[in-house]
Amino acid sequence: MVTIKDVAADAGVSVGTVSKVLNNMYVKADNRRRVEESIHRLGYQVNTYARGLKAQQTFTAAIIVPDLINPFFALLVNYVEQVLAAVGYKLLVCNSHCNEDRELAYINMAKQNKVDGLIAVTYSNTDEYLEADMPLVSIDRHFKHQICCVSSDNEMGGRLAAQKFIDTGCKNVIYIRNGSNVEGETLKRGKAFVDTCEQGGVEATRMDFGEETTLSKQQMNKINSFLEQCVKGGSFLYDGIFTSSDVHAIVVEKQLTAMGIRVPEDVQIIGYDGLRILNVGDYPVSSIAQPVKEMAVTCVDTLIKLIEKKPVERRIILPVTFVEGGTTR
Amino acid sequence: MVTIKDVAADAGVSVGTVSKVLNNMYVKADNRRRVEESIHRLGYQVNTYARGLKAQQTFTAAIIVPDLINPFFALLVNYVEQVLAAVGYKLLVCNSHCNEDRELAYINMAKQNKVDGLIAVTYSNTDEYLEADMPLVSIDRHFKHQICCVSSDNEMGGRLAAQKFIDTGCKNVIYIRNGSNVEGETLKRGKAFVDTCEQGGVEATRMDFGEETTLSKQQMNKINSFLEQCVKGGSFLYDGIFTSSDVHAIVVEKQLTAMGIRVPEDVQIIGYDGLRILNVGDYPVSSIAQPVKEMAVTCVDTLIKLIEKKPVERRIILPVTFVEGGTTR
Known part of the structure; x- marks a missing residue:
């Protein structure tokens, strides 16, 4: 041999x-x-x-994301793979579709040493399955255990969106979201947005389209029906719409345009994530840009430290910025 | 225990x-x-x-793509993972950035049974490393060995784009591409386009921006400089531009707009892939749409047959369609 x-x-x-x-x-x-x-x-x-x-080392890590259809998760996986490859690691990708069984299957792989570590964007009730010393880096989500969490500054994001609406003279705005209500950083977007609006004398409402995390056809239809019902006495109820993702903002913009409402003249829209058209073009909507590459680098850096049993920071929060995409004035 | x-x-x-x-x-x-x-x-x-x-089975497959920044590859990986998961397989993702060493590392994993099979969008000179009976499904690319190849109908794509330009009265058109020149299905795009244009009495040129497969900043700058040089006597040389991807088409559209050229009034643009804005919005450019989900299903189906040593088709070609995205008349 x-x-x-x-x-x-x-x-x-x-x-x-x-x-x-x-x-x-x-x-x-x-x-x-x-x-x-x-x-x-x-x-x-x-x-x-x-x-x-x-x-007893596989030099393989895994990442759990809802899917790669939302370009934010595709970019995140792209950069995580790139940074992991540079330190000799391979990457398993799990599209959970927010299915708890799928999330658990990958958490178990980490426990059974089939993978050396795990980066996870998860929303299910998997807390009890985690061990405090697992090589797991969570994005956005807080767990009861001392699991590391990397996120962007969601509070700052909500504040920036509110300030833009205040500065451009909005009177009545709304936050549209759907997704999990488990404890985590992303819930701060809506809270900071509403609080800042109210402090600035602008009326702010929240509209929650349920726990489903990915934006299904049904979810889009619900959002569209809701927007149709927001017309009272010939005019639209809100002059500013902040959404929990850019994908939501695209759906909202399309529906408003179909309803003959001018964006941004009549209604302004601010999305979340800071995605660009096919990742090379302009921003399709004004947005709060998350530093996706820096988040990937920070996740991998933290994960490798955990695998090597080195000390790590348990909460890392990276700054966000407002980007102009033609749906604000 | x-x-x-x-x-x-x-x-x-x-x-x-x-x-x-x-x-x-x-x-x-x-x-x-x-x-x-x-x-x-x-x-x-x-x-x-x-x-x-x-x-001696890992229930793990791997996919090699250039990166997940081009949304076409991200969608492909998304659906491949989804279909593989349904039959109990996990997926390793390798972003090769068209680096031969990375492609070879994953081909070796398949040879060493570290993964049960491989789906590959590769461009390097890896032919000699392949064995005829490897559980490998190639997308677009032909290998010397009897390796299975799944692709969409690139010849039809080139013809559809040419026919659109002929039908809308174009006189002088150009095909802009970059990417590998290894033998494969995608080379048929340009050939069928130029041939069909010439048969239809429309002058057609090709412009090749080198072997680099992903669209780097330098590549974009080269395309932009080229377009600037296409102005003669105050008018633009071409009235139709067909590009090898939607990402190229976005770059071209942005540059023409910056140059004060109206799209589609002065110049029409047709991209390739059929991507939508953040995968939920409109088509940002008119395009030839590849059936990415069907391609993923066909790749996985073929791969599982190869792993189970069942008979397979060696060449599978799926149909494409023209989609209207506002950059054609």
């Missing part, structure tokens, strides 16, 4: 270099190519499982 | 049911919950590696 030593001798490198190539860790391009050619030429096959038994 | 039998007895289910839960396969929600509670209560820990040695 061909061994790792045979490969090293054939490639003219150390056994350590061959090992790094096998673990997808950083190796000079030249050496990597030589090792791969030797592996190919000698027909070397790694015994992964035997190697796993020894190392 | 707690065994799988203890868990089954505690949960009041068969060992087979516990095994299914451990492999993330389908189990009635009620049984799954009971098994998970027993695992939690008894503190059962699976010995993954010992299990792997026995089964």
Whole structure:
């Protein structure tokens, strides 16, 4: 049987270099190519499982997100994978569709050491399954245990949106959202928004479209019906709409336009996330931009520290900015 | 030590049911919950590696895409994961950034049985590393070996774009692309476009912006400079621009608008992929829509057949459609 030593001798490198190539860790391009050619030429096959038994490390992490249809989660996964790859880790992606069973299946993988660590955007009632010392980084969501949480500054986001409406003379505004009500950072968006509006003398309402986290066709229809009912005596009730995501804002803008309401002349809209058209074009709606790349880097950095049993910060909050996308004045 | 039998007895289910839960396969929600509670209560820990040695199957597949920033790839990965999850498979995502070393690392994982199969959008010169009987499904790309290839009908796409320009009276059109020149289905876009235009009496040019597959800032700048040079005697040289992706089309539209050229009055643009604004809004550009969900389903279906050593079709081509996005007349 061909061994790792045979490969090293054939490639003219150390056994350590061959090992790094096998673990997808950083190796000079030249050496990597030589090792791969030797592996190919000698027909070397790694015994992964035997190697796993020894190392008890898989160099694999997993990320749980609702789906990759919302471009915010796709970007998050993109950058998490990129940063993990740079430190020799592979990434399993789990689209939970906010299904508790799927979330639990991946949490169990972390417990069973099938993956070394987990980054999670979860909403289900999975608290009791977590252990305080798990290599788990939560995004936005607070758990009872001392699980690390990385988020952007949702309170600041709500304040910025409110201030924009106050500064542009809005009189009556509304916050439209749907999603989980489990304790977490994102709930602060609506609260800070309403509080800031009221302090600024602007009437502010909240409209919650249920616990479903992804925006289904039914959810969109509900939002559209609601907006139709907001016309009283020929005019629209609100002059500012803040939504819990840019995807919501697009749905709202489309419906208002269909109803003959001018955006931003009659009604202003501010979304959340700061997404751009196909990630290269303009902002399709004015928005609160989350620093998605920095969030990914911070999550991976925290996760690797947890895996290596180094000290970590338990709450990291990154700043947000207002971006102009043509739906505000 | 707690065994799988203890868990089954505690949960009041068969060992087979516990095994299914451990492999993330389908189990009635009620049984799954009971098994998970027993695992939690008894503190059962699976010995993954010992299990792997026995089964020689990981129930994990991998997908290689350039990145998840282009929403087409993000949607593809989203649906591939969804379909794989339904048959009990997990998914590793590799953003290759078209780096040959990264592509090879994942091809080697398939060879070493670290993953059961691979779906790949690759462009590098990896042909020699492939084995004819590998559980690998290629998207768009042809390999020398008898590797399965799933794609949409790129020839039809090129023809549809050309026909639209012919029908709307264009006189002088151009195809703008960048990306790999390795043999594959996507090269047919440009060829069918130019051929159809010429048959229809419309002058057609091709402009190739190099082998880089993802659209970098430099690439965008090159496209912008090129477009600036297309103004002769105060008017723009072309009245129709077909691009190799919607992302390219957005870049082109933005630059033309900045140059004071009206789209679609002066110049029409047709992109490729059929993406929508944040995946819920309108089409930001007229485009040739690829059936991304059907492509994902077909890839997974073919991959599972390959893993199970069942017969498969080696070339599957799915139809495309023209979609109106405001950049054509």
